[in-house]
Every structure is written in C-alpha cells, then in structure tokens.
Amino acid sequence: MAATTATTDFVLRLRFDRGYSDLFTPAETARDAVEAVLSAPGTRVRSVAWVKVRPLCEYCTARARLYVRDSGEGTPLCDAHALDHYDTAAGVRAHTGTLGIRRFELVPEAEWKDTQG
Numbered sequence: 001m002a003a004t005t006a007t008t009d010f011v012l013r014l015r016f017d018r019g020y021s022d023l024f025t026p027a028e029t030a031r032d033a034v035e036a037v038l039s040a041p042g043t044r045v046r047s048v049a050w051v052k053v054r055p056l057c058e059y060c061t062a063r064a065r066l067y068v069r070d071s072g073e074g075t076p077l078c079d080a081h082a083l084d085h086y087d088t089a090a091g092v093r094a095h096t097g098t099l100g101i102r103r104f105e106l107v108p109e110a111e112w113k114d115t116q117g
Contacts, residue, residue: 010054060081
C-alpha cells in the first residue's frame with residue numbers, strides 16, 4: 001500500500017504591477033506551493049513576497065482552524081481540542097474565532113526561495 005501524504009494550507013502573497021494578491025494553496029511543503037504557483041506562464045520567484053503556513057494546534061499535531069480570542073496571541077486550536085476545551089459548539093463559537101491568514105506563521109525564505117523562476 002502506498003503511503004499517503006498530507007497537504008498543508010499555505011498562503012502566498014504575490015506582487016503585481018498594481019499591488020498584491022494573496023493566493024491560498026494546499027501543498028506538502030512551502031517549496032511545492034511556490035513551484036505550483038510559479039508554473040503559471042510569466043510568473044517569477046521575485047513576485048512572491050512571502051509564504052505563510054497554517055499553524056499547528058497548541059495541543060496536537062493537527063493543523064489549527066480556530067484561535068482562542070481571549071489569549072494574548074490567539075492560541076491556535078484544531079476543531080477537536082476546541083470542542084474538548086469548551087464542551088459545546090456554542091462554547092466554541094463564543095470563545096474562538098476562525099483562524100485567518102493574519103495568524104498564519106511566516107515561512108523562512110530559505111524554505112521556499114530556492115525555486116526556479
């Protein structure tokens with residue numbers, strides 16, 4: 001049986017003549033995400049301003065989808081741990097927010113900038 005590979009959510013900020021655009025893409029690594037975007041004709045690695053990745057849950061290795069609103073930095077949580085912590089779906093909604101790209105973690109350039117383009 002072949003091993004399954006997990007994808008991760010990445011966000012790339014691309015520079016254009018008229019500003020910036022954020023592109024959400026699933027990939028195995030930051031380099032894979034950048035290479036997928038750079039496969040479009042006329043796209044160069046210098047157009048990538050930064051790459052961010054969805055953070056891991058504070059309590060496990062699952063990717064977080066939520067953050068705790070009343071924590072100083074917005075502790076990231078997966079759905080399962082949010083429900084464990086707040087007991088009900090209503091409790092989860094009251095105390096957490098949806099994790100947006102502003103709270104994603106910046107990926108160091110060394111992990112993605114060596115791509116061709």
